Amino acid sequence: MSKIKFTIISLFNETLEPYLNASMMWKAKEAGIAEFNFVNLRDFGLGPHKKVDDTIYGGGDGMLLMCEPVFNAIESIKKDNPEALVYLPTPAGKIWEQKDAKDLAKRAEESTEKPLHIIILCPHYEGYDERILSIVDEKFCLGKYVLTGGELPALILIDSVVRLIPGVLGGETSAEIESFSDGDNIEYPQYTKPAEFRGMKVPDVLLSGHHANVDKWREENSK
Numbered sequence: 608m609s610k611i612k613f614t615i616i617s618l619f620n621e622t623l624e625p626y627l628n629a630s631m632m633w634k635a636k637e638a639g640i641a642e643f644n645f646v647n648l649r650d651f652g653l654g655p656h657k658k659v660d661d662t663i664y665g666g667g668d669g670m671l672l673m674c675e676p677v678f679n680a681i682e683s684i685k686k687d688n689p690e691a692l693v694y695l696p697t698p699a700g701k702i703w704e705q706k707d708a709k710d711l712a713k714r715a716e717e718s719t720e721k722p723l724h725i726i727i728l729c730p731h732y733e734g735y736d737e738r739i740l741s742i743v744d745e746k747f748c749l750g751k752y753v754l755t756g757g758e759l760p761a762l763i764l765i766d767s768v769v770r771l772i773p774g775v776l777g778g779e780t781s782a783e784i785e786s787f788s789d790g791d792n793i794e795y796p797q798y799t800k801p802a803e804f805r806g807m808k809v810p811d812v813l814l815s816g817h818h819a820n821v822d823k824w825r826e827e828n829s830k
Contacts, residue, residue: 608639608721608722609639609640609641609642609722610640610641610715610716610718610722610723610772611640611641611642611711611712611715611718611722611723611724611725611768611769611772612641612642612643612644612722612723612724612725613641613642613643613644613724613725613726613727613765614644614645614646614684614691614724614725614726614727615643615644615645615646615726615727615729615758615761616646616648616677616680616681616684616726616727616728616729617645617646617647617648617729617731617756617757617758617761618647618648618649618659618729618731618756619729619731619756619758620645620646620647622758623645623758623761623762624645626762626766627643627762627765631766631769631770631775631776632765632766632769634775635769635770635772635774635775638774638775640769640772640774640775641769641772641775642722643765646680646683646684648672648676648677648680650680651675651676651677651679651680651683652676653673653675653676658673658676659672659673659676659677660672660673660731660732661673663733667733668733669732669733669734670732670733671732671733671734671735671736672730672731672732672734672735672736672739673736674736674738674739677728677735677736677739677742678739678742680728681693681726681728681742684726685726688721688724690724691724691725691726692723692724692725692726692744692745693726693727693728693742693743693744693745694725694726694727694728694743694744694745694746694747694764695727695728695730695735695739695740695743695745695746695747695757696727696729696730696746696747696748696749696757696760696761696764697730697734697735697746697747697748698748698751698753699746699748700745700746700747700748701745701746701747701748702747702748702749702750703747703748703749703760703763703764703767705767707747708764708767708768708771709771711723711725711768712768712769712771712772715768715772716772716773727757727761727764727765728743728757729756729757729758729760729761730756730757731755731756731757747760747764748760749763792829792830793829793830794829795824795825795826795828795829796828798810798813802814810824812824
């Protein structure tokens with residue numbers, strides 16, 4: 608049984624699948640740790656043209672996602688799991704932080720009877736009808752900028768959570784000793800071979816083999 612299940616509602620699932628079928632996300636899926644499902648919002652569109660958006664009351668440029676297709680899509684998914692949580696990337700949401708990813712990863716790790724199920728709705732066009740928020744559990748934002756759609760935020764949320772679930776990353780402490788693992792900390796500088804490249808040298812202490820001095824240097828050079 609997987610630990611976490613993501614169902615992504617999007618008009619452009621072809622932009623999501625390559626990333627989730629590569630690298631650590633592919634590893635998590637193959638190991639049965641994470642499950643990724645895709646729902647095309649157009650399948651719940653209205654009329655012969657499968658309409659999912661319409662003009663804005665009060666005027667303005669662009670089109671908004673309509674309530675009915677979105678509600679129908681989410682309610683269809685929730686038939687199998689009424690407890691699934693709905694996440695929405697939006698400028699009105701709380702800034703997504705490492706502690707939020709850790710919280711979801713911990714909840715997923717502790718799941719026993721069934722996987723933690725997260726539904727992510729990817730807005731597009733000018734945005735969404737405000738009434739859609741009535742079926743959203745969590746609003747999240749990546750920063751003070753605007754993207755074309757919700758697909759990139761969805762991928763970032765998924766990646767930030769899945770990589771923290773035990774069994775996904777290689778080392779036992781890979782997710783513990785890194786930037787933002789303890790609040791606002793930034794990880795110390797790191798180096799690999801060669802010891803000197805174009806006149807730039809690896810700090811001598813890292814080549815010394817003296818673990819206490821290495822630990823001290825790393826602590827002093829963390830931010």
